[in-house]
Amino acid sequence: MAKRSQVVATVVAAAIVLGGAAAIIAPKLGGGSSDDAVVTVKLWDEAVAAAYEDSFAQFTEAHPDITVEVVVDPWATYWDNLVTDVAGGTAADIFWLNTFFTTYADNDNLIDVGAELGDGAADGWDPAVVAQYTRDGKLWGVPQLADGGKALLYNADLLADAGLNDSDLEGLAWSPTESADTFVDVAKALTVDTAGRRGDDPEFDGSALAQYGYNAAFDQDAIIFNYVGSNGGTWRTEDGFEFASDASAEAIHYAVDLVTRHHVAPSAADTNENGNFSKEQFLQGNLALFETGLYNLKEVVDGAQFTWGVAPVPAGPAGARTVTNGIIAAGNAATNNKEATLEVLRWLGSQDGSTAIGASGSAVPAVLDARGAYTAFWDAQGVDISPFFAGETFTLPVLTSTHAQEAEAEYTPIFKSMFLGDTEVDAGLRDAQEKANAALAD
Amino acid sequence: MRSLGRTRRKAGEALTAWALLTPSLIGVVLFMLVPIAIVVWLSFYRWNLISPPRFVGLANWVGIMTNGRFANSLLVTGAFVLIVIPTQTALGLFFANLLHRRLPGSGFFRTLYVLPWVCAPIAVGVMWTWVLAPSHGALNTLIGHRIEWLSDQALALPSVALVSVWSQVGYVTLFFLSGLGAIPETITEAAQLDGAGRLRIFWTITVPLLRPTLFFVLLTTAITAAQTFDTVYVLTGGGPLYATDVVGARIYYEAFQNHEFGSAAAMALVVFILLAAMALLQKLYFDKRTTYDLST
Numbered sequence: 001m002a003k004r005s006q007v008v009a010t011v012v013a014a015a016i017v018l019g020g021a022a023a024i025i026a027p028k029l030g031g032g033s034s035d036d037a038v039v040t041v042k043l044w045d046e047a048v049a050a051a052y053e054d055s056f057a058q059f060t061e062a063h064p065d066i067t068v069e070v071v072v073d074p075w076a077t078y079w080d081n082l083v084t085d086v087a088g089g090t091a092a093d094i095f096w097l098n099t100f101f102t103t104y105a106d107n108d109n110l111i112d113v114g115a116e117l118g119d120g121a122a123d124g125w126d127p128a129v130v131a132q133y134t135r136d137g138k139l140w141g142v143p144q145l146a147d148g149g150k151a152l153l154y155n156a157d158l159l160a161d162a163g164l165n166d167s168d169l170e171g172l173a174w175s176p177t178e179s180a181d182t183f184v185d186v187a188k189a190l191t192v193d194t195a196g197r198r199g200d201d202p203e204f205d206g207s208a209l210a211q212y213g214y215n216a217a218f219d220q221d222a223i224i225f226n227y228v229g230s231n232g233g234t235w236r237t238e239d240g241f242e243f244a245s246d247a248s249a250e251a252i253h254y255a256v257d258l259v260t261r262h263h264v265a266p267s268a269a270d271t272n273e274n275g276n277f278s279k280e281q282f283l284q285g286n287l288a289l290f291e292t293g294l295y296n297l298k299e300v301v302d303g304a305q306f307t308w309g310v311a312p313v314p315a316g317p318a319g320a321r322t323v324t325n326g327i328i329a330a331g332n333a334a335t336n337n338k339e340a341t342l343e344v345l346r347w348l349g350s351q352d353g354s355t356a357i358g359a360s361g362s363a364v365p366a367v368l369d370a371r372g373a374y375t376a377f378w379d380a381q382g383v384d385i386s387p388f389f390a391g392e393t394f395t396l397p398v399l400t401s402t403h404a405q406e407a408e409a410e411y412t413p414i415f416k417s418m419f420l421g422d423t424e425v426d427a428g429l430r431d432a433q434e435k436a437n438a439a440l441a442d
Numbered sequence: 443m444r445s446l447g448r449t450r451r452k453a454g455e456a457l458t459a460w461a462l463l464t465p466s467l468i469g470v471v472l473f474m475l476v477p478i479a480i481v482v483w484l485s486f487y488r489w490n491l492i493s494p495p496r497f498v499g500l501a502n503w504v505g506i507m508t509n510g511r512f513a514n515s516l517l518v519t520g521a522f523v524l525i526v527i528p529t530q531t532a533l534g535l536f537f538a539n540l541l542h543r544r545l546p547g548s549g550f551f552r553t554l555y556v557l558p559w560v561c562a563p564i565a566v567g568v569m570w571t572w573v574l575a576p577s578h579g580a581l582n583t584l585i586g587h588r589i590e591w592l593s594d595q596a597l598a599l600p601s602v603a604l605v606s607v608w609s610q611v612g613y614v615t616l617f618f619l620s621g622l623g624a625i626p627e628t629i630t631e632a633a634q635l636d637g638a639g640r641l642r643i644f645w646t647i648t649v650p651l652l653r654p655t656l657f658f659v660l661l662t663t664a665i666t667a668a669q670t671f672d673t674v675y676v677l678t679g680g681g682p683l684y685a686t687d688v689v690g691a692r693i694y695y696e697a698f699q700n701h702e703f704g705s706a707a708a709m710a711l712v713v714f715i716l717l718a719a720m721a722l723l724q725k726l727y728f729d730k731r732t733t734y735d736l737s738t
Contacts, residue, residue: 080698083490083491086492102699103492155642209577266577267576267590269576269577270576270683273571273681274571336609378632405699406701406702413680413682413684416682420593422595
């Protein structure tokens with residue numbers, strides 16, 4: 001009896017050990033019997049992912065031996081997952097990158113697209129995006145998206161309630177000098193407190209808003225960069241941050257004042273941790289002027305139940321300057337299917353491959369020949385997108401340091417605190433800049 | 443001959459014992475000892491996961507000791523634990539007493555209290571962001587007044603702590619209920635016959651006899667509270683301006699936002715040592731004051 005129990009115990013233990021070993025080894029052995037290559041493409045944008053599905057359906061018709069799988073990882077977790085995926089050797093064959101690409105480029109995690117696809121490949125791509133993602137003479141991805149500039153989406157019904165119309169939004173100017181500013185008065189007229197008083201009423205209660213005039217917030221791309229740029233300021237150079245310099249500080253002060261002094265925008269308590277708050281308020285008809293990029297346009301078309309339109313952003317002392325940015329599809333240097341991956345990258349960089357993005361209206365393709373589809377989509381929708389391209393656009397230089405993400409983590413809490421009104425702006429900017437630059441140098 | 447047989451039998455028993463122990467041993471070594479050893483090793487390296495680790499000696503340790511942010515996160519965690527543990531222990535004891543009386547609806551409430559505990563913390567966090575939202579949030583709508591629960595420097599930590607209490611109190615209640623059930627009724631009946639009132643019975647009989655349960659509950663909930671991450675991650679992201687930057691979140695941000703896995707490892711080891719010390723102190727305290735055998 002004792003012997004039998006010993007045997008059983010030994011067999012059970014051995015089975016567990018062998019089972020564990022098999023579980024570890026099995027995935028390495030691979031089980032695929034098919035010759036088909038599977039290429040995974042990872043991105044954070046649901047709308048573009050849907051367009052990719054259409055695009056890759058065409059690709060597979062032409063390349064039946066290559067299957068493309070699209071994986072969406074939301075922005076909130078994208079970067080945390082990417083670093084562990086790359087480190088663990090489980091990253092997608094192709095993944096989207098923004099200006100955080102430098103860490104991966106400098107660690108040889110990416111395919112040098114310029115070298116692999118040939119010199120002529122970049123001729124058909126947006127030169128600004130190509131320049132943005134060229135580092136040390138190498139191009140680290142196939143340009144996929146290129147924002148236009150920014151514009152104001154307006155709720156025509158709320159404008160009418162305030163006795164305004166779209167022509168009142170033409171030629172608006174913001175300025176740190178109050179006498180030269182025409183924007184705050186309009187924003188005040190469009191802001192209403194819970195007692196129904198407008199922002200220009202002496203009894204107006206800015207702590208209890210029922211309707212917001214404008215979406216000033218710590219939103220770097222849609223708000224902050226544009227104010228800094230249109231005041232002639234510099235957010236950053238290749239070597240570090242300069243947002244505490246005079247022109248930049250003036251601009252940021254103005255944006256903060258819209259929230260904490262004039263109360264024409266939602267409180268930072270609403271917007272700091274919920275980046276979609278302003279968009280939701282606009283779609284619900286509670287926000288009159290929504291400054292944003294083309295990336296939100298499709299959602300507004302689908303969701304807005306009121307009359308709306310597009311107007312230019314207010315011009316600053318240095319003109320109407322807004323930021324634009326590009327996104328690339330980067331090839332994973334550790335891919336097991338390099339040839340198939342290059343084939344998919346080549347497709348993404350072609351007119352045929354990127355037309356689905358434009359035709360869906362979800363974003364501006366960085367492939368120049370595919371832009372016609374984008375314009376045609378919005379023409380068919382009856383939406384005039386020209387204000388997005390009306391002003392001067394600029395791109396932020398890519399930092400030489402590979403610690404951009406760390407620097408952003410340093411300055412973000414301080415900016416949020418400034419927008420909450422808890423930190424004095426000038427002191428906060430100096431502190432934030434010092435900490436961010438220290439993180440870059442670390 | 444007989445001694446040879448005895449030796450063989452003993453060897454066989456030892457083999458059986460080892461065979462039975464092996465699965466657990468593999469688990470302990472692979473999933474506890476090896477990771478701890480790796481974390482210790484990592485704390486002497488600078489590593490961003492994607493470039494090769496670089497030996498930096500004690501630099502990570504010096505860095506976290508001199509960087510005010512880690513000290514701040516320890517203080518925030520201490521304050522968080524001090525709010526959470528007394529509150530949820532008192533509430534758990536209170537609810538357990540009510541349930542122990544087997545009043546009508548006890549079964550329903552027993553299930554109700556446990557529901558938040560069995561919910562995924564991230565889901566709980568998301569739900570509470572809606573409840574505590576300053577504009578259109580359920581709580582502010584209910585009280586008819588705008589309070590910025592999660593972005594006010596003074597309110598953020600208590601708010602997050604109360605969410606934690608809400609989600610953990612069912613767990614505490616269950617254990618206290620079980621502890622109360624183990625106290626022989628004859629003891630309380632004898633005290634009643636001697637003229638002791640309800641409060642006196644509670645403080646002089648129930649609480650002392652609950653000490654084994656209390657020890658377990660305090661130990662496990664204090665460790666859980668000190669390791670809180672997900673609730674903070676969802677509700678405040680450690681803000682406003684590090685007011686809710688508990689150490690669990692700080693370790694995460696150090697690793698995944700700053701890509702300083704070596705520093706994060708050093709922080710994790712400090713927390714490990716502090717929690718082990720706290721557990722030891724609790725054990726020493728309760729060892730002298732706990733009665734486990736209620737039959738004597």
